[in-house]
Amino acid sequence: MIKLDAMENPFSMPEDLREKWAKRLSDVEINRYPDADMFELRKKIAKREGLQPEQVLLGNGSDEIIQMILIATVPGTCVIPGPTFVMYNLVSQWLKRPVATVPLAEDFTMKDEHFLQVCAREKAEIAFLACPNNPTGNLWRQERVEKIAKGMGGMLVIDEAYGPFSERTHTDLIAPNVMVLKTFSKVGWAGLRMGYLLGDAEVIAQLNKVRMPYNINALTQASADFLLDHFDLFEKQVEVLRGERERMAEALAAIDGVQVFPSQANFLLFRVADANAMFESLKQAGILIKNMHGSDRLLSNCLRITIGSEDENNAALTALREILI
Ligand SMILES: Cc1ncc(COP(=O)(O)O)c(C=O)c1O
Structure with a gap:
């Protein structure tokens, strides 16, 4: 197939890089628990993003971070556009929290007023906006995302899983109620399972309380550290x-x-x-x-x-x- x-x-990795990577992995002591805090790795990622290590939360794929966010913000309504990435709805259902869907237009666009109206009506605790959206592929207009970010009463997660393929990022919108979710999956590390959340340091510290201590295994940590040097x-x-x-x-x-x-x-x-x-x-x-x-x-x-x-x-x-x- x-x-x-x-x-x-x-694309697979070039042979010489694979060999160096394998050597690096062979040095990992798997009899020891992994580094639970991952400060150096967070620092490396924060530097790439122009942020502080305290503003970075690492997850076993961004899926796990979606789960952490939804656990930490229970029980209020979660607002999402429809159709969008299925995990927002699925994890909310696991947690028995209500979900309000804002249907997209036939051309998959969405009015910021509609989204904000639903958020206000539902007193949304949390909302997810995939930028670009999956499965439609479109990127909401920048003014719309900005208006939603500024007009939301609850938390907003801007999910940039496909950000590297799009024309912009939204890290400049980070605020106490606005977070940006990213992943290495789509750029080539889907098998490693590593995603990260960027946000206000205080919010990240609170979310960190629902993170399993060793959520990123030692081999993934070593791989990410190595591969980021060859990004x-x-x-x-x-x-x-x-x-x-x-x-x-x-x-x-x-x-x-x-x-x-x-x-x-x-x-x-x-x-x-x-x-x-x-x-x-x-x-x-x-x-x-x-x-x-x-x-x-x-x-x-x-x-x-x-x-x-x-x-x-x-x-x-x-x-x-x-x-x-
Ligand atoms: C919008 C969006 N967010 C998050 C994810 C999850 O990615 P991962 O858990 O591999 O980081 C996906 C995967 O398809 C996605 O489409």
């Missing part, structure tokens, strides 16, 4: 993927029977006449993407394809064209 379903970076490699790969996204978007738009939506992420959402049939035919052709049909009224006959390497993308395009002939 050509795997284009989970927003992973398709230009991943940044170059992100650049290649951004270029491939533009090429794929144009190529898909040129296919009769395909409607492709604008994306600032490492995936594209597109609509066909019969998404179920297209999904099955692509699978038969050895290409795995994500069928979004049935997950939300707005996503009828929509499919989501992760941007892969040039060869993978070409194989997907060829298969798509053949199926639609």
